[in-house]
Amino acid sequence: xxxxxxxxxxxxxxxxxxxxxxxxxxxxxxxxxxxxxxxxxxxxxxxxxxxxxxxxxxxxxxxxxxxxxxxxxxxxxxxxxxxxxxxxxxxxxxxxxxxxxxxxxxxxxxxxxxxxxxxxxxxxxxxxxxxxxxxxxxxxxxxxxxxxxxxxxxxxxxxxxxxxxxxxxxxxxxxxxxxxxxxxxxxxxxxxxxxxxxxxxxxxxxxxxxxxxxxxxxxxxxxxxxxxxxxxxxxxxxxxxxxxxxxxxxxxxxxxxxxxxxxxxxxxxxxxxxxxxxxxxxxxxxxxxxxxxxxxxxxxxxxxxxxxxxxxxxxxxxxxxxxxxxxxxxxxxxxxxxxxxxxxxxxxxxxxxxxxxxxxxxxxxxxxxxxxxxxxxxxxxxxxxxxxxxxxxxxxxxxxxxxxxxxxxxxxxxxxxxxxxxxxxxxxxxxxxxxxxxxxxxxxxxxxxxxxxxxxxxxxxxxxxxxxxxxxxxxxxxxxxxxxxxxxxxxxxxxxxxxxxxxxxxxxxxxxxxxxxxxxxxxxxxxxxxxxxxxxxxxxxxxxxxxxxxxxxxxxxxxxxxxxxxxxxxxxxxxxxxxxxxxxxxxxxxxxxxxxxxxxxxxxxxxxxxxxxxxxxxxxxxxxxxxxxxxxxxxxxxxxxxxxxxxxxxxxxxxxxxxxxxxxxxxxxxxxxxxxxxxxxxxxxxxxxxxxxxxxxxxxxxxxxxxxxxxxxxxxxxxxxxxxxxxxxxxxxxxxxxxxxxxxxxxxxxxxxxxxxxxxxxxxxxxxxxxxxxxxxxxxxxxxxxxx
Numbered sequence: 001x002x003x004x005x006x007x008x009x010x011x012x013x014x015x016x017x018x019x020x021x022x023x024x025x026x027x028x029x030x031x032x033x034x035x036x037x038x039x040x041x042x043x044x045x046x047x048x049x050x051x052x053x054x055x056x057x058x059x060x061x062x063x064x065x066x067x068x069x070x071x072x073x074x075x076x077x078x079x080x081x082x083x084x085x086x087x088x089x090x091x092x093x094x095x096x097x098x099x100x101x102x103x104x105x106x107x108x109x110x111x112x113x114x115x116x117x118x119x120x121x122x123x124x125x126x127x128x129x130x131x132x133x134x135x136x137x138x139x140x141x142x143x144x145x146x147x148x149x150x151x152x153x154x155x156x157x158x159x160x161x162x163x164x165x166x167x168x169x170x171x172x173x174x175x176x177x178x179x180x181x182x183x184x185x186x187x188x189x190x191x192x193x194x195x196x197x198x199x200x201x202x203x204x205x206x207x208x209x210x211x212x213x214x215x216x217x218x219x220x221x222x223x224x225x226x227x228x229x230x231x232x233x234x235x236x237x238x239x240x241x242x243x244x245x246x247x248x249x250x251x252x253x254x255x256x257x258x259x260x261x262x263x264x265x266x267x268x269x270x271x272x273x274x275x276x277x278x279x280x281x282x283x284x285x286x287x288x289x290x291x292x293x294x295x296x297x298x299x300x301x302x303x304x305x306x307x308x309x310x311x312x313x314x315x316x317x318x319x320x321x322x323x324x325x326x327x328x329x330x331x332x333x334x335x336x337x338x339x340x341x342x343x344x345x346x347x348x349x350x351x352x353x354x355x356x357x358x359x360x361x362x363x364x365x366x367x368x369x370x371x372x373x374x375x376x377x378x379x380x381x382x383x384x385x386x387x388x389x390x391x392x393x394x395x396x397x398x399x400x401x402x403x404x405x406x407x408x409x410x411x412x413x414x415x416x417x418x419x420x421x422x423x424x425x426x427x428x429x430x431x432x433x434x435x436x437x438x439x440x441x442x443x444x445x446x447x448x449x450x451x452x453x454x455x456x457x458x459x460x461x462x463x464x465x466x467x468x469x470x471x472x473x474x475x476x477x478x479x480x481x482x483x484x485x486x487x488x489x490x491x492x493x494x495x496x497x498x499x500x501x502x503x504x505x506x507x508x509x510x511x512x513x514x515x516x517x518x519x520x521x522x523x524x525x526x527x528x529x530x531x532x533x534x535x536x537x538x539x540x541x542x543x544x545x546x547x548x549x550x551x552x553x554x555x556x557x558x559x560x561x562x563x564x565x566x567x568x569x570x571x572x573x574x575x576x577x578x579x580x581x582x583x584x585x586x587x588x589x590x591x592x593x594x595x596x597x598x599x600x601x602x603x604x605x606x607x608x609x610x611x612x613x614x615x616x617x618x619x620x621x622x623x624x625x626x627x628x629x630x631x632x633x634x635x636x637x638x639x640x641x642x643x644x645x646x647x648x649x650x651x652x653x654x655x656x657x658x659x660x661x662x663x664x665x666x667x668x669x670x671x672x673x674x675x676x677x678x679x680x681x682x683x684x685x686x687x688x689x690x691x692x693x694x695x696x697x698x699x700x701x702x703x704x705x706x707x708x709x710x711x712x713x714x715x716x717x718x719x720x721x722x723x724x725x726x727x728x729x730x731x732x733x734x735x736x737x738x739x740x741x742x743x744x745x746x747x748x749x750x751x752x753x754x755x756x757x758x759x760x761x762x763x764x765x766x767x768x769x770x771x772x773x774x775x776x777x778x779x780x781x782x783x784x785x786x787x788x
Contacts, residue, residue: 016162019166030048037577038577041465046115052380053381058136062135079197152368156275159353229356235389238383246445246484250451264335265338271350297348299432308341308444401445459479466546467484470485491558494656498656510622511679517589526590527559543574580612596636597636601732621669626663628663639730652709653707653714704761740786
């Protein structure tokens with residue numbers, strides 16, 4: 001008996017570790033595949049669907065009969081194969097990259113064909129390992145139960161420990177391994193875990209487990225309905241996760257840590273629910289308890305809609321509590337508040353899966369492993385459907401809040417079928433109806449602190465496929481266009497000045513610019529500036545069609561309807577993906593991306609991305625990059641500049657001097673030599689002069705004041721700094737921790753002004769020094785006021 005118990009504990013420990021490795025792979029592989037296929041919602045949804053599909057197929061296939069004496073050997077082989085694929089995966093990504101680039105021209109222009117190609121290539125890589133991962137659960141369930149009917153304890157225990165392992169994997173990947181060691185090292189850790197599991201698995205006693213006696217419980221339900229119910233449960237659960245992500249990103253931000261915390265909260269609840277039900281599953285009326293759980297889940301979801309209105313207060317209360325305990329990190333309060341909101345519904349979801357397996361097993365009178373395979377597959381198909389339905393249809397048609405109400409109705413219907421007790425069903429239905437009637441429109445999102453604290457009038461609010469879009473008046477006459485709470489465009493004076501210079505400086509520096517690629521349309525001011533020059537083609541790569549739509553309709557005084565210019569061609573695509581796969585060459589590339597600290601945006605500020613840009617340049621080409629100083633550590637700022645400098649040796653940094661602002665423009669030229677100010681003067685047409693006079697630059701000489709650092713100064717300040725690279729995306733992780741946005745602005749601005757390049761013009765140097773000194777004092781004063 002002691003040997004049997006020890007073997008059971010050892011195997012549960014192995015499956016916990018297997019959960020860790022699986023989540024490490026999932027996080028890292030999806031990041032790598034995002035670099036290849038882009039970070040559009042369609043690309044991301046395709047990857048997740050393929051990943052989930054592989055798990056479901058694997059669970060179904062491996063639930064078939066395998067000789068009991070070989071189960072652990074098969075399990076060991078499966079883990080070893082996963083490890084082998086993991087070890088090969090960096091090479092596989094390179095092959096996928098080449099295949100995608102080769103196929104892109106044939107499907108370019110058709111979103112359907114592009115998505116199909118991405119799906120097929122992703123499946124070619126993801127299906128083998130995910131099928132193997134999905135097969136581990138039924139293999140171990142069969143080891144515990146043999147081919148006999150079990151009592152539900154095996155699947156609930158294994159599902160719980162594996163999900164606890166996955167939760168640990170999320171924490172390790174998001175807070176330790178990737179930030180400190182990078183993506184390749186994280187893969188290596190997962191590979192080592194897999195091979196270690198394979199070795200240890202063969203050491204487990206051959207029959208340490210015994211077939212458990214069939215549990216108590218009443219007759220089951222029709223098999224087809226149990227599978228339909230499992231499908232609907234998977235659909236509702238993943239749809240809920242989509243809605244929660246859309247809601248919480250407005251409450252706790254878009255950093256990589258915020259997404260890790262959301263996934264952690266979701267998984268830990270599921271693990272807790274499955275672990276709790278394991279204690280009771282053998283002696284309960286499974287159908288009735290499953291019905292009660294689904295009714296309770298419906299009630300929890302609708303009450304949660306009202307709970308989100310107090311999320312900001314909850315976050316503040318936890319922050320105060322942690323600060324009182326000497327913990328000053330922003331993440332513990334975020335995690336605590338997220339757990340309060342999610343742990344009850346996710347625990348109910350976690351309890352529902354093993355109960356559904358047990359119910360199917362009772363109804364079919366077959367072994368528990370076979371039941372796991374079929375229920376898992378049905379649940380996974382539902383999960384894929386829920387992800388696609390919620391992300392591409394429900395969010396746009398009814399919004400996240402009403403989406404939660406709709407999922408509650410689905411859970412209510414499932415619960416009513418299983419329980420069939422009119423009073424309980426009626427009570428749950430009444431709660432759902434009352435909660436729906438009492439809810440204000442979009443209260444789950446509009447209660448976020450960013451909307452309630454700043455009190456900026458909301459001129460436009462819309463949940464769309466790519467993001468939640470808001471247009472706010474943050475100051476009289478100053479509009480801010482935001483996606484998921486992140487500013488992407490606006491009409492403030494500092495933004496307008498930056499847009500003008502980012503568009504004009506590269507075209508003034510280039511000897512004869514004709515073809516321009518502009519990545520990130522924003523409010524369109526940069527594109528308008530480009531259109532003031534005699535170029536023949538302006539290609540705009542914009543990931544969000546909503547940005548184009550709103551900017552064109554509401555920010556016309558900035559972009560002047562430039563999208564109607566016949567020279568403008570729009571590509572709805574991730575900017576990096578377009579630069580990777582397109583074959584066109586350009587004279588000038590303007591990289592005007594969202595702040596690099598936000599999840600997914602750091603890849604537009606790495607050495608590999610800049611190398612892709614260089615490959616798309618014609619001889620003598622120029623790349624211009626918007627680079628903020630706020631909320632970006634000075635070290636990360638220098639890392640990005642170093643990466644840029646590694647690719648473009650002739651680098652200069654510019655600052656728009658029309659008013660105080662936290663932005664810089666970094667320009668890299670393939671042409672060597674000094675800055676051609678004579679060329680700037682030759683290109684200074686009356687149209688350009690009129691444009692730049694709006695930011696107090698009336699002559700070419702005025703543009704000299706905007707120059708902060710020349711090539712020698714850039715080389716000097718970045719000499720001892722490592723470049724920002726794809727493998728170690730430190731910007732998203734290090735600057736993702738920044739709380740004081742203006743302190744980093746002050747520190748970086750002080751460094752740049754201290755190293756300003758000589759201009760060779762005493763008058764211009766005096767004006768620049770006086771202006772920058774004043775701006776530096778103003779910045780320091782802003783920081784001092786905030787720290788009082």
